[in-house]
Each structure stands twice: as structure tokens, then as C-alpha cells.
Amino acid sequence: MNHRQQKVPVFKKWYHWYMLVIGMLILLIVLFYLFTKHFE
């Protein structure tokens, strides 16, 4: 089976998975910034 024909789990496109991973990273960095500021 061609890798382009394989069904993408959960989302419609792999692009959405990539955005999820990068979005999660950005969210974590923002949360870590707030965490650092709150406790310093």
C-alpha cells in the first residue's frame, strides 16, 4: 500500500497532526513561561 493512500488516523490529513504537535509545543512553552513567572 502506498504511504499516501494509507488512512490518516483521527484527522483528515497529516498536516493536521503536524499542526497539533507544533501547536502543543507552543502551548507548553507559553504555560512554562507563565509557570516560571508565577513561582519566581
Add this chain to the structure above:
Amino acid sequence: MSRFGSVDWIVLVLTLLLIISYGIYKSTTEKNLKGYFQGDRSMPWYVILLSIMGTQASAVTFLSGPGQAYTDGMRFLQYYFGLPIAMVILCITFVPVFHRLKIITAYEFLERRFDLRTRTFTSFLFQLSRGLSTGISIAAPSIILSSLLGWDITWTNMMMGGLLIIYTVSGGAKAVAHTQKAQMVIIFLGMFVAGWYVVHLLPESVGISEALHVSGKLGKLNVFTNGVTENGFDWKDRYNIWSGVIGGCFLALSYFGTDQSQVGRYLTSETTAESRIGLLMNGLVKVPMQFLILLIGALVFTFYQFNKPPVFFNEVEITKVENSRYKDSLVFLQNKFDEVSVRREAIVKEFANAVASGTDENAATESLVKVNAESEKIRQDVKRIIASDEVRGDNNDTNYIFLRFVVDYLPTGLVGLLIAVIILAAWGSIAAALNSLASCTIIDFHKRYAKNTLTPEREYRLSKLYTLFWGVFCVVIAQFAYNIGNSLIEAVNVLGSLFYGVMLGIFLVAFYLRKVGSKAVFYSAVIVETYIILSAIWPWLLKKMPALNEALPAAFNGFMNTAGSIGFLWLNLIGAVGVVVLAWLFSLFGKKESGKLEFKKIT
């Protein structure tokens, strides 16, 4: 205070036996290379995820992570910020190509893209660096365990690097992946219990919020730092948001994209989708997981605010000082340290009460910071004595902090479980390394250069033999590496940096500079690798042959000293950029080479 008792031994032995038995139970594969090195390509995404994490998380991760947070704060976490980005790049570029070619080793791809010698050269670099660094990876935690628990180093090495050979040889990649799955479950459980116990051991009036405030006020919750000082950006600052995102992405890309010990894990799935999901989930969970490991270290730091910590966490080095002429100085510093610790306990209680009641905490904060500075100054004095010419000890105790806490304060049974966690973490990464080393030896060398065609059964038997060979080789290296001491952990990183950059450079050219041919990339890689190795040993070479210094032009000496005089992490960048730029220049000015057609078909 508990030490390693019989209950701990029972927990440890049972846990290790459970993993070995599970590994053997999961050993049934087809008796051919695909079965042995790719587990019949039958692994689902969650096994791949745990396998990738188990390969990356070595014993040192759990030893030095919490210690790092204790001494330097949680900013080390930023080192992992580039990893999710690297996972996305790998899923877009590397994974589909590797899957479509149905390769077992990453270096097979290089022959399809370039030629046999580029494949052989890169595979050789991998086997050399991974073989040596795995040996050192066995020795590093063994030294720490043997120092803390008084175990014999040879037996510790055997436990750390020898027992796992049983299931790694018998079951290949399938056994490695399934045991890593079980290991990660035990590791998560152990670390969760350890984290809970640290909070439980705090005074009754101190909750998690107060504990975090104590840690935060003393600069241990610095998860986000921008590397900017009064004098501008500090390029020597190792961990900040920029070095983490950019440098971390670079390192993760080379580790997950070109190191067979990782490539071999995500190629155990049948489809590209399973590999991608495994890698992407790693991108999602790795940073939070490291956060929790480091948080345990920050909480251990808070715990020692309420309890007297050792002035230095490695008892072996303290014993050395006690047997030197600095004995009296140590007693003096120790007494002073104890007195400061008692004062600190009163101040931190005052601070915690202020936080809990919401009253003004500024005065208590000031006193707390001051008393910690006093305590740190005494620790630095002790460290200076340890590093003195007479004692010649290792004055870095970061890797001893967490285990010392475990051994001194955790109840019997739990100590055994936490020691098992450390050993299982070592097993996960070592087993993957042995499996990948054997795959490269048989596929990139033996099978590729053999004059006679090997039957699948013979290839299978040889694969087992090569796994056994690498297992024994790494344990022997660990025995010799013992003499290097605790600087071993840094030695692993330095060793990797000598080769990783060039390996990544070759793969970057393969994927992104499609007009560059095999000769250009091969000679560039050889030149840059020679330069990096020579630079690393240049100061030693000049010391051995002082005549060289006078005979060679100053500019040349300066050029050779460049790589040796900067932080080793930069060697990765020099290697990769060096290969890419040189290969591109060779292709511009050299004889035109045609790229392989096969590569165009697969991408």
C-alpha cells in the same frame, strides 16, 4: 535511614527476572532478517512510541535529570523543545522514504541515493561511535550504583549490560520493543511513586503549592529562560529557549533520523502511518515527561530545605577527603554546613507559613535566599577541596543527588524498585543499541560484502551471533571505561558529537541537495570527519609533539584548535554544515555527477 536491604533485593531481582522472562516469551519471530531486526514489521504505534522513548531514556536520564534540576533548576527542559519540531520534519521527509524502500538500516538508503562506499562509511561511523558509547553508557550508571550501594563494579556492569543480552539475542527487535514497553510502564510507575513520596515526606503543613513556591523563589523552577543578560545574549549559556528550539531540533533530527538505534525502532511497523503516529506522539509526550522528571528534582531540592542535606552527595569522594590532609578542613566545613542547615529549616518554615497564610513573604524570601547562598558557598569550598591536587576527586555530584535521596529516605522495597527503574532504563537503550549494531554489521557489512549468498536461516543465526558479539564488546568496554570515572557521562556526549554532525550532514545532502552526487558527499564527509577528530585531539597532539606547534603556521594551529576549544555540542553543527557546504561546493566546481534515478522515483 534505609539502605539496600533484603526486601529491596527481592523487588529488584523479581523485576529484572520479570523483564527477562517477558523478553524471552515475546521472542518468537520469523527466522530471517526482517523477523529478527524488524519484529516482522508487526508493531503497533503505541509499542513504537514506548520503544522510541525507552531507547532515548537511558539510566543517566533518571539519574542526572532530577540532579540537574536540584543544582541548576529546571531550565534543562528547554533542551527538549526542538524535539517535537524534529519529529514533524522526520515524518515529512525521512519516514516515507525509509518505508517505501523497505530498508532495515538507515544506511541502505545511502547506497540507493549515493553509492556503496558512502553507505559503508556512514554505517562504520555509526558502529564505531555507538559501540563505544554503549560501553560507556553501561559503565556510567554502574559506577554511580556501585559507589552508592557498595556493589562490586564487575558484577554491577554485568547486571547493567550483561543480563539484557539474553533476551536481546534470543528475540531481536521484537523482544527489545516489547520489553521496552514493559520497562517504560515500570519506569513511569517508579517515578510517579518517587514523586508522590517526595511530597509526602515534606512537613505536614507544607503542600505542593508551598513546596513549589520555595523551589521557585530559589530559582529552581526556571523552565523558561531567554539567555539574555545585562550584556546582551549569552552565547555560552547552554540551556535557553533559543538553544533549546534551534540546537535541540538539530540534535533530535540527527539522533532520530540517522542513528540506527532509533531508526530501527520506528521501522518495526508495517505502515508509514504507524511509524509517524509513534514519532508524533513522542513529540507530544516527551516534553511533559521530562518536565515531570525535572520537577521531582526541584521537589527533592525543597525537601532538603526542610531536612539537612549531605554537604556533598557522593560519599566516595568525601571518604577520599577524610583520608587526606584536608580532613580537618572538611570537619570544619561540615559543622558550619550543619549549622546553616538548621537555621535554614527554621527560615523555610517561616516562608512556607507566610505563603500558606497569604501574608507578606518578602522578609522570609530574603532570609531564605541569603541562607541558601551561605550553604552553597560551603558546598563550593568542599568541591574545591575534592578537586584539589591532593584529593584529585570528581567534584560534580549532580548524578548522585536523586539516588542518594532514594537510598537515604525512601522505604525498603521502594528503594529496590527505584534501582530497578535505573537498571531497566539502561537496558532499554542498551538493548536497542545492540540490536541496531548487529543489524548494521550483518546488513551493511557481512551480507553486502559476502561472496556467497546467505540463506535466511544462516543470516538469522549470524544476526544472533553479532548481537552477542556487540553485547560482550560493550561490557568489556565498560570494564575498561571504569578508570575514566564520573566524567563518563560527558564522554558519551563528546563521543557522539564527534560523529553525529557528519552523519546528519550526509543525510541532509541526500534529502535536500538532490543534484549533489556520491563523490562530492563522500569526500566532504571524510574531510570534515578527519578535521573534527583531529581538532578534538589537537591539544593532546601538541602536548605529545611540541615540535608541531613551531613547525606549523599559527593560523593553521588556530584553525585546528577551533573545534577543540568550543563546547562539544557545536561539533554537531560544524560537522553537518561542513559536509553540506563542502559537498555543495564540490558539486559546483567539480565534475558533474548524475544523481541516482531511483531516488527520484521514491520521493
